[in-house]
Amino acid sequence: MAAEASEFTEVLLLLGAVAVAAPAFKSIGLATVLGYLAAGIAIGPVATLITGSEELLDFGEIGVVLLLFVIGLELKPSRLWSMRRDIFGLGAAQVVLTGAVLTALALTLTNLEWQVATIIGFTLALSSTAFALQLLEESGDRNRRYGQTSFSILLFQDLAIVPLLALVPLLSPGAENAEPGGLDDLVIALASIAALLVAGRYLLNPLFRIIANTGAREAMIAAALFVVLGAAALMQHAGLSMAMGAFIAGVMLAESSYRHELESSIEPFRGVLLAVFFMAVGLSLELGIILENWLTIVIAVPLIMLVKALVTYALCRLFGSTHVDAVRVGLLLPQGGEFGFVIFSAAVAEFIFPQSLASLLIAIITVSMAATPLTIGLARYLIREEEDETIDENFEGAGSDVLMIGFSRFGQIASQILLSGGARVTIIDHSANRVRVVEKFGFRIYYGDGRRKDVLEAAGIRQARIVAVCTHGREATDKIVDLIQREFPHVRLFVRSYDRNHTLSLRARDVEYEIRETFESGLMFGRVTLEAMGIEGIVLDEIVDDVRRRDEERLSIQVAEASGRERLSTPEPLVKPRRESRRLDKVADLPDGLDEPRN
Known part of the structure; x- marks a missing residue:
């Protein structure tokens, strides 16, 4: 009974640590992974409130398994095949070259035997799938180019675990008496992968179709967990990583109609178990060993991370990555991987090196x-923001009734109306690429920065009857408006507004006309939706006009309050126009200022 109470207390501590650590570290701008690590260290090595980190690591690894399954759900087989060069080319080169360099360093800087140095070098060449993918998830960069490159390398590293584990007994002191089992292990691994692919192709979709037809939500969750953990167990039995099995199962279901439901079923378990895994890493930290060997660790950790980052950067550049992407990949993957725990434990069991060395590693x-997470922060010092591409400014032929500044999606649509109406329009834009693309369609716009007075004069602002500011960012728009009102006060300003607050700011500047990009499109969307529900055309027009009028009244009140003028009369609540014979069943009240929180 006491043991059960103790386990229950440990679960409470873990859940409490997750609830406190994540928001605390997020609020100060640090990765939640660091928070989980710190929580694990605090309740383990420091306070010794929880022991048995090995069991927690095994349990928390399920979170890594679920993470790989979710990633697999987003990668269709065709897309995975398109990544084969990065996986088997870049990934293999990273493992082999990094392992060779670290092995050479171990032989040069220590008195270790070559067998020991080889195991250490190639094991430290692996990176942490859990850490890297979690950091990509938090930053929202998993689907960016460097995120895909990083994932390809990690995927091959998971495959490399099999030959590394097979290498351990071959390098043990009794290797001459060991039975060769490498070929058998390879056959078993390939057979297991083939079995999983066949099951995914022919069994999984029918299984989920049957369960979905029952309407039992809990059965779908149970089936999803069964498939993920079953695939993981099969791969583990074959000597592969559990994460690899879950990933293959996810890929096999990537084109399934139940993909989104499976992802939503897995997501809550994934997050909590990943947090447990990271805390277990913190719990496994042996402070005594760190204190005894602090100088070795202080030298070894930066050296290993530097070597891995440099080799990874060089290989990424060799395989066609940009400087920025290569730096980001190198700074994301310099750490050791969780599978090092497994390989070093196997090396101890084979008497390759003692437990003390394994604990240090x-x-x-x-x-x-x-x-x-700290090395990722170095990116801002190593990556200079690339200057925007420029082309020569040439305003020959510029000057017309309307000067349009900015040719993004809003300006492109507005310009079509102006040109179709016979207006003469001069358009300038600060994107050299956009200028070139437009020229391919026989359309002329001028390259120039609307925040510069000389550019505006060259573009003919003094002859323009109206200046249409259609830039996308609020900051750029405000600078252009302030410049024009200061230097060219005679100009009539029509401005694209970023959001409601920006609208209030522009009205405070007394621009002649402004409009939020999403306002009219939102009105039209609502109108068409009501029309699809059977509302008659006359009522629709009245509803839209009424919403537009009331929004204008609310804006007028907000402008008056901001300027300190006497408050205007309060507008009526935002409801459908009252036509009793054609009333809607329900109407909506919107709080003032909430119709468009952002663009």
Whole structure:
């Protein structure tokens, strides 16, 4: 009974740590991974409130398994095939070259035997799938180019675990008496992958179709967990990583009609179990070993991370990545991986090196994991924002009734109306690429920055009857408006507004006309929706006009309040016009100022 109470207390501590650590570190701008690590260290090595980090690591690894399954759901087989060059080319080169360099360093800087140095070098070449993918998830960069490159490398590293584990007994002191089992292990691994692919192709979709027809939500969740964990167990039995099995199962279901439901079923478990995994890493940190070998760790961790980052950067550049992407990949993958725990434990079991060395290496991996969010912060110092491409400014032939500044999606649509109406329009834009693309369609716009007085004069602002400011960002728009009102006060200003607050700001500047990009499109969307519900045309026109009028009244009140003028009369609540014979069943009241929180 006491043991059960103790386990229950540990669960409460873990859940409480998750609830406190994540928001606390997020609020100060740090990654939640660091928060989980810190929480694990606090309740483990420091306060010794929880022990048995090995069991927690095994349990938390299910979170990594679920994460790979969710990623697999987003990668169709065709898309995965398109990544084969990065996976088997860049990924293989990273493991082999990084492993060779780290092995050479271990032989040069220590007195280790070549067998020991080889195991250490190639194991430390692996990175942490859990850490890297979680950091990509938090930053929203998983689907960016460098995120895809990083994932390709991690995927091959998971595949490399099999030969590394097979290498351990071959390098043990009794290797001459060991039975060769590498070929058998390879056959078993390939057979397991084939079995999983066949099951995914022919069994999984019918299974989920049957369960979905029952309407039992809990059965769908149970089936999803069964498939993920079953695939993981099969791969583990074959000597592959559990994460690899879950990933393959996800890919097999990527084109399934139940993909989104499966993802929503898995998501809550994934987040909590990943948090447990990261806390277990913190719990596994042996402070005694770190204190005894602090100088070794202080030297080894930065050196290993630097070597991995440099080799990864060089290979990414060799395989066609940009400088920016290569730097980001290098700074994301310099840490040791969680599979190092497994390989080093296997090396101890095969008498390749003692437990004390394994504990030191595990401490090095753990510290490198903790340092990874910090290395990512170095990107701002190593990556200079690339200057926008420029082309020569040439305003020959510029000057007309309307000067339009900015040719993004809003300006493109507005210009079509002006040109169709016979207006003469001069358009300037600060994107060299956009200028070139438009020229391919036989359309002339001028390259120039509307925030510069000389550019505006060259574009003919003194002859323009109206200046239409159609730039996208609020800051750029405000600078252009302020410049024009200061230097060219005679100009009539028509301005695209970013959001409601920007509208109030522009009205305070007394621009002649402004409009929020999404306002009229939102009115039209609502009108068409009501029309599809059977509302008659006359009523629709009245509703739209009434909403537009009331919105204008609310804006007028907000402008008056902001300027300190006497408050205008309060507009009526925002409801449908009252035509008793054609009333809607329900009407909506919108709080003032909430019709468009953002663009």
